[in-house]
Amino acid sequence: MSALNPAFHPILEPLAWARTPSAGCSRSRAGCGHAEVNVTSVPRDAQLGPSVEEAARDWNSFRAAFPTTERFTYLDTARKGLVPVWVEAAMRSWMADVYDNAGFKAFSMEETETARAEIASTFGAPTQCVALIKNTSEGMNIIAQGLGIQPGENVVISANEHENNTFPWRYLGGKGIDVRILPADENAMIPLDAYARAIDRKTRVVSVAWVSYGAGIRSNISEIAGLARQHSALTVVDGIQATGILNQRVDTLGADAVICGGHKTLLSLAGAGFIYMREDLIGDIAPSYAAKFSFTSLDRTVPDLRLAPDARRFEYGNPNFLGIWAQCNSARIIRKVGLDRIEQRVRTLSDRLIAGLDTLGIRVRTPRPWEQRAGIISMDFRRRAGEVVERLEQQRIIVSERDKFVRASLYACNNEADIDTLLNAAEWLKGN
Numbered sequence: 001m002s003a004l005n006p007a008f009h010p011i012l013e014p015l016a017w018a019r020t021p022s023a024g025c026s027r028s029r030a031g032c033g034h035a036e037v038n039v040t041s042v043p044r045d046a047q048l049g050p051s052v053e054e055a056a057r058d059w060n061s062f063r064a065a066f067p068t069t070e071r072f073t074y075l076d077t078a079r080k081g082l083v084p085v086w087v088e089a090a091m092r093s094w095m096a097d098v099y100d101n102a103g104f105k106a107f108s109m110e111e112t113e114t115a116r117a118e119i120a121s122t123f124g125a126p127t128q129c130v131a132l133i134k135n136t137s138e139g140m141n142i143i144a145q146g147l148g149i150q151p152g153e154n155v156v157i158s159a160n161e162h163e164n165n166t167f168p169w170r171y172l173g174g175k176g177i178d179v180r181i182l183p184a185d186e187n188a189m190i191p192l193d194a195y196a197r198a199i200d201r202k203t204r205v206v207s208v209a210w211v212s213y214g215a216g217i218r219s220n221i222s223e224i225a226g227l228a229r230q231h232s233a234l235t236v237v238d239g240i241q242a243t244g245i246l247n248q249r250v251d252t253l254g255a256d257a258v259i260c261g262g263h264k265t266l267l268s269l270a271g272a273g274f275i276y277m278r279e280d281l282i283g284d285i286a287p288s289y290a291a292k293f294s295f296t297s298l299d300r301t302v303p304d305l306r307l308a309p310d311a312r313r314f315e316y317g318n319p320n321f322l323g324i325w326a327q328c329n330s331a332r333i334i335r336k337v338g339l340d341r342i343e344q345r346v347r348t349l350s351d352r353l354i355a356g357l358d359t360l361g362i363r364v365r366t367p368r369p370w371e372q373r374a375g376i377i378s379m380d381f382r383r384r385a386g387e388v389v390e391r392l393e394q395q396r397i398i399v400s401e402r403d404k405f406v407r408a409s410l411y412a413c414n415n416e417a418d419i420d421t422l423l424n425a426a427e428w429l430k431g432n
């Protein structure tokens with residue numbers, strides 16, 4: 001067994017803490033009388049990957065951390081983000097802690113607090129405003145069910161929203177709440193006017209994707225939030241197609257809450273996401289679920305139960321320790337690589353794709369200005385999208401069909417060769 005190089009595997013650095021005999025007990029381990037713990041090994045040699053420092057300097061090194069890119073032209077991050085070797089290393093270090101330390105850190109709520117701080121720092125929010133939740137759906141439901149929306153009131157969404165930013169609100173429709181779904185125009189755009197007309201004094205929530213999953217349209221959140229605020233309505237943002245690509249703090253978007261699953265550009269695992277909520281809104285949301293970790297005290301005999309005043313009120317039982325551990329590590333990595341650099345890289349690659357599609361005469365549905373898009377490019381091949389997706393897949397080019405069009409979605413692990421491979425295949429498809 002080999003000792004892991006902490007330069008390759010930054011999560012290992014804090015594991016040194018676990019070796020300190022005086023380390024305090026975590027909230028999840030009652031009465032742990034640890035004399036000595038020893039985390040020096042992993043179950044088998046760690047997959048050799050680039051160091052994060054190397055990857056932060058050079059995109060080829062960054063790409064080398066994503067072995068899938070050697071086998072596929074993977075342009076489907078908007079469906080599932082590829083998982084880098086650093087996550088494998090993090091997961092192994094988690095297992096190593098279980099094996100060697102009886103999970104002293106792996107099952108520790110203190111580690112969860114570290115993750116909260118790392119995620120808050122990377123994506124731009126006060127730590128106390130971040131709750132570690134399962135996915136976008138859970139975040140939407142926390143608000144949909146916890147805000148106390150009454151029959152006769154309404155919620156505004158649009159036809160561009162993903163299922164998981166639609167069903168949580170449509171579910172309220174069955175309870176007498178008016179769910180207003182704005183139609184998209186022929187270019188999949190929802191004009192700001194449509195929001196202005198739909199929002200009224202009975203509107204409680206406007207829920208909108210930062211970047212839409214189909215046509216890849218980036219919404220102007222601050223303008224939509226401005227309209228909502230005029231009627232004291234909240235703006236809730238589905239951030240999953242933008243967070244981790246766009247270099248903007250989530251707490252500066254103008255939204256009241258931003259919700260993000262972990263399995264795309266957070267470089268994490270499904271089941272480990274987060275919600276940011278504006279601090280003075282937290283107290284207005286009564287969580288539908290509550291348990292040990294939702295309250296100010298862990299003592300179940302306290303006479304008066306008080307919900308945590310911060311975003312921890314939205315958490316309850318034992319969390320997804322492994323997913324959170326991975327996400328903590330990935331948040332550190334994203335910060336080291338730099339969201340500014342990631343955004344620039346995705347922009348450069350997507351510009352190249354759009355220019356190539358223009359040359360081939362393939363219609364791009366996604367708006368051109370960078371301020372109106374991010375990593376998704378929706379393409380109209382003027383033939384059945386499913387067939388295009390299948391034929392590309394036969395060439396190991398992975399894209400998706402969304403809303404009857406072909407969607408390529410890019411991340412910083414892609415390179416110019418990926419774009420050119422897709423363009424060459426697209427040209428070939430025109431004549432075949």
Ligand SMILES: Cc1ncc(COP(=O)(O)O)c(C=O)c1O
Nearest residue numbers: 135136137162164213238240261
């Ligand atoms: C815009 C958008 N929202 C939400 C989701 C997923 O929701 P959840 O995180 O609840 O699985 C996706 C894709 O998986 C998406 O593209």
